Amino acid sequence: MKKLINDPADVVAEALRGMDAAHPELRVDHANRIVYRADAPVQGKVGLISGGGSGHEPMHGGFVGPGMLDAACAGEVFTSPVPDQMVEATKNVDGGAGVLHIVKNYTGDVMNFEMAAELAGAETGVEVLSVVTDDDVAVQDSLYTAGRRGVGVTVLLEKIVGAAADEGRDLAGVAAVARKVNGQGRSMGMALTSCTVPAAGQPTFELPDDQMEIGIGIHGEPGRRRVPLAPAREVAAMLVEPVLSDLDFTGPDGVICFVNGMGGTPLLELYLMYNEVAALLDKAGVRIARSLVGPYITSLEMAGCSVTLVKADDELIRLWDAPVRTPGLRWGA
Amino acid sequence: MGGMSAALDQLTDWVRRFAVAVRENRDELTRLDAAIGDADHGINLDRGMTAVVAALDAESQPTAAALFKKVGMTLVSTVGGASGPLYGTFFLRVATASGEVTELDGPAFAKALRAGLEGVVARGKAEAGDKTMFDALAPAVDALDAALADGDPLAESLRTATAAAEAGRDATIPLVARKGRASYLGERSVGHQDPGATSVTMLVAAAADALA
Numbered sequence: 001m002k003k004l005i006n007d008p009a010d011v012v013a014e015a016l017r018g019m020d021a022a023h024p025e026l027r028v029d030h031a032n033r034i035v036y037r038a039d040a041p042v043q044g045k046v047g048l049i050s051g052g053g054s055g056h057e058p059m060h061g062g063f064v065g066p067g068m069l070d071a072a073c074a075g076e077v078f079t080s081p082v083p084d085q086m087v088e089a090t091k092n093v094d095g096g097a098g099v100l101h102i103v104k105n106y107t108g109d110v111m112n113f114e115m116a117a118e119l120a121g122a123e124t125g126v127e128v129l130s131v132v133t134d135d136d137v138a139v140q141d142s143l144y145t146a147g148r149r150g151v152g153v154t155v156l157l158e159k160i161v162g163a164a165a166d167e168g169r170d171l172a173g174v175a176a177v178a179r180k181v182n183g184q185g186r187s188m189g190m191a192l193t194s195c196t197v198p199a200a201g202q203p204t205f206e207l208p209d210d211q212m213e214i215g216i217g218i219h220g221e222p223g224r225r226r227v228p229l230a231p232a233r234e235v236a237a238m239l240v241e242p243v244l245s246d247l248d249f250t251g252p253d254g255v256i257c258f259v260n261g262m263g264g265t266p267l268l269e270l271y272l273m274y275n276e277v278a279a280l281l282d283k284a285g286v287r288i289a290r291s292l293v294g295p296y297i298t299s300l301e302m303a304g305c306s307v308t309l310v311k312a313d314d315e316l317i318r319l320w321d322a323p324v325r326t327p328g329l330r331w332g333a
Numbered sequence: 334m335g336g337m338s339a340a341l342d343q344l345t346d347w348v349r350r351f352a353v354a355v356r357e358n359r360d361e362l363t364r365l366d367a368a369i370g371d372a373d374h375g376i377n378l379d380r381g382m383t384a385v386v387a388a389l390d391a392e393s394q395p396t397a398a399a400l401f402k403k404v405g406m407t408l409v410s411t412v413g414g415a416s417g418p419l420y421g422t423f424f425l426r427v428a429t430a431s432g433e434v435t436e437l438d439g440p441a442f443a444k445a446l447r448a449g450l451e452g453v454v455a456r457g458k459a460e461a462g463d464k465t466m467f468d469a470l471a472p473a474v475d476a477l478d479a480a481l482a483d484g485d486p487l488a489e490s491l492r493t494a495t496a497a498a499e500a501g502r503d504a505t506i507p508l509v510a511r512k513g514r515a516s517y518l519g520e521r522s523v524g525h526q527d528p529g530a531t532s533v534t535m536l537v538a539a540a541a542d543a544l545a
Contacts, residue, residue, distance in 0.1 A: 053413075053414075075413045075414075076373070076376075076377065076380075076413060077373075078371050078372075078373055079373050079377055079413040079414045080413045080414050080415075080417075081413055082409060082410050082411065082412070082413050082417055083409060083410075083418075084409075084410050106415075106514065107415040107457070107512065107513045107514065108413065108414035108415035108416075108417070108418070111415055111417075111418035111419070111456060111457070112413065112414075112417065112418055114418075115409065115418055138517075139516075139517050140519070144509070144511045144516065145511065145516040145517065145519075146512055146513055146514070146516045146517070149517065197371075197372050197373065197376075199373070199376045200363055200367065200372045200373070200376065204367050204371065204372045205367070217514075217517060219371040219514065220371065220372065221370065221371055221514055221517065221518075222518060222521065224517075224518075224519070224521075
């Protein structure tokens with residue numbers, strides 16, 4: 001294992017110390033591993049919290065700030081945070097308008113957030129609603145799986161819902177926007193390499209030089225199938241086709257198109273992939289209204305990418321364009 | 334009462350023996366999880382059980398309910414992932430079913446384990462054959478009830494339960510996972526032993542050793 005770390009056991013704590021030092025506009029509770037915007041709670045605004053395992057940076061801590069999240073709970077690498085953290089964050093971001101929990105659909109995350117919502121309701125009386133993202137078309141959504149994973153849509157959702165909360169919508173209204181974004185979004189990812197969880201010390205799976213994994217998530221888990229390495233044009237088709245066949249993205253309002261890097265793929269290649277994705281969408285009659293390219297929901301140092309489309313409309317575009325000021329996403333503010 | 338009931342120090346010993354087993358098999362549990370999950374089961378459960386042992390060292394617990402509540406709350410607060418809520422809920426339900434007593438006889442211990450199993454089902458919604466900890470824990474609890482009903486002492490009944498857990502654990506190998514991260518793999522999860530079924534078998538075996 002070759003990593004810029006000290007002790008594998010201290011990776012998350014020490015990264016949070018660095019984040020705290022680098023971003024005076026954030027406040028980090030190191031005991032509870034919670035990143036807050038420094039001015040939380042914002043009175044009268046619905047509080048937005050998310051959280052999940054570490055290793056996906058900048059998600060979620062890097063999306064804390066005006067126009068996006070009020071707090072993010074960091075778990076161990078690839079491990080959901082615990083209910084105590086979400087309960088504490090819920091108390092501290094409630095500005096009197098209730099709190100929305102944004103949860104990615106993984107068994108651990110869902111169970112811990114469920115316990116947190118029960119405890120927060122009982123202990124504090126804060127009104128809590130939860131929205132679960134589940135946009136990964138690589139997973140068959142059936143009785144026989146844990147359901148689709150929450151992946152790229154989570155990033156776009158946190159941005160859009162952050163703007164909706166800033167507009168002063170109530171908790172039910174903010175949750176409705178979140179459900180709409182999730183319902184209109186789909187993703188598919190692939191990996192060229194595995195990744196190494198610091199505490200495990202070795203790659204989660206072995207992937208020969210001439211092979212790639214199609215349909216991976218964001219935890220170094222193997223995908224749906226392993227295929228021979230192919231040119232970017234063919235890889236783009238393997239990602240875009242299952243997304244387009246799952247939901248109709250044609251229409252005058254177009255889509256928000258997000259090409260995400262998994263952590264170990266340079267922007268040069270991500271833009272090359274975006275070019276291929278854009279060409280495929282053009283051919284399919286899907287108009288791109290807005291785009292995002294870069295590593296925003298990563299899987300440690302995994303090489304690879306994912307493609308996310310969210311069907312847009314006037315409301316979503318307006319919320320997308322609204323100012324945001326976080327370490328990970330920043331425009332108009 | 335040798336082998337017929339479990340005193341508080343034996344119940345505490347059960348928890349401590351489980352912590353030792355998790356520590357000793359930490360890398361094996363993580364290796365099993367790497368094959369079909371996300372390579373953290375041993376790491377997370379070891380972190381939680383280390384915290385449990387530290388909590389028990391710091392403060393002795395006066396009753397079975399207090400002991401198991403401390404274990405459950407500590408696991409919920411330190412493990413994360415799916416294992417935290419599942420093992421945490423297991424011990425919290427065991428605590429409630431045990432009550433404020435300092436000794437559990439066979440039927441009371443079996444009743445507590447069944448309550449724990451029901452907690453796992455309520456939290457995780459797993460059914461038989463989903464390739465989860467349920468597949469080892471449920472046959473163990475059933476075997477314990479059956480052995481006690483046959484008049485076997487608690488110690489012997491727990492050895493029977495351990496054998497049932499081991500058989501259930503081994504039977505997860507050919508199954509297609511339907512819950513948790515392993516379910517994303519579909520058919521590719523076949524041929525791998527479930528890590529949760531493996532760790533919960535250690536929990537049952539630790540009870541057989543501690544309550545012998």
